[in-house]
Amino acid sequence: MATTADIKIGMCIELDGKTFQIVDFQHVKPGKGPAFVRTKLKNLENGRVLDNTFAAGVKIEPVRVERRPYQFTYEDDLGMHFMHTETFEEINIDKNLINNYDLMADGQIVEVMFHTEKEQVLSAELPPIVDMEVTYTEPGVKGDTASTNSLKPATVNTGATIRVPLFINTGDKIRVDTRTREYYERIK
Numbered sequence: 001m002a003t004t005a006d007i008k009i010g011m012c013i014e015l016d017g018k019t020f021q022i023v024d025f026q027h028v029k030p031g032k033g034p035a036f037v038r039t040k041l042k043n044l045e046n047g048r049v050l051d052n053t054f055a056a057g058v059k060i061e062p063v064r065v066e067r068r069p070y071q072f073t074y075e076d077d078l079g080m081h082f083m084h085t086e087t088f089e090e091i092n093i094d095k096n097l098i099n100n101y102d103l104m105a106d107g108q109i110v111e112v113m114f115h116t117e118k119e120q121v122l123s124a125e126l127p128p129i130v131d132m133e134v135t136y137t138e139p140g141v142k143g144d145t146a147s148t149n150s151l152k153p154a155t156v157n158t159g160a161t162i163r164v165p166l167f168i169n170t171g172d173k174i175r176v177d178t179r180t181r182e183y184y185e186r187i188k
Helices: none
Strands: 012-015 018-028 036-043 049-055 059-062 065-076 079-084 090-093 109-115 120-125 129-137 151-156 161-165 173-177 182-187
Touching (some): 090 120, 161 182
Antiparallel strands (some): 012 018, 012 059, 018 036, 036 049, 065 079, 065 109, 109 120, 129 151, 151 161, 173 182
């Protein structure tokens, strides 16, 4: 058992029979009344973020999680299929447990988070930056923008659509931030 003093960002806890990851927290000591801890918790089963307040010193139940590297192999009616990079064990994961799953290419290595006691998949995370190829985008016309922040839609090799600067053309290789789905840089 742990207490609210042990809370850290990224820590996983069990609350009301569900597994949550702490996204943000703040210790609050008001001038009048007892101290408390205000938290933002991400439900690892459905991805929802909720606010929760704990009284200071309350016992919380931490959950041991393990991150393992898996390689994306294919997708079918059962979900997304992955293979462990060292043991070659195969698992399938519901695509709702994967943030921005449409940015995942064949052979992509992802980090799968497991609940160690239940051996249950909690989530799968893509690397922060992935390399992609633009398969279609409208050509940028020279002089059609007055600012440097103008963006246009582009379809990448996984079928996802992201916003890219006007100078990106079909066939260019780019890097994409998987957390924000934003263009990061062009690869020369």
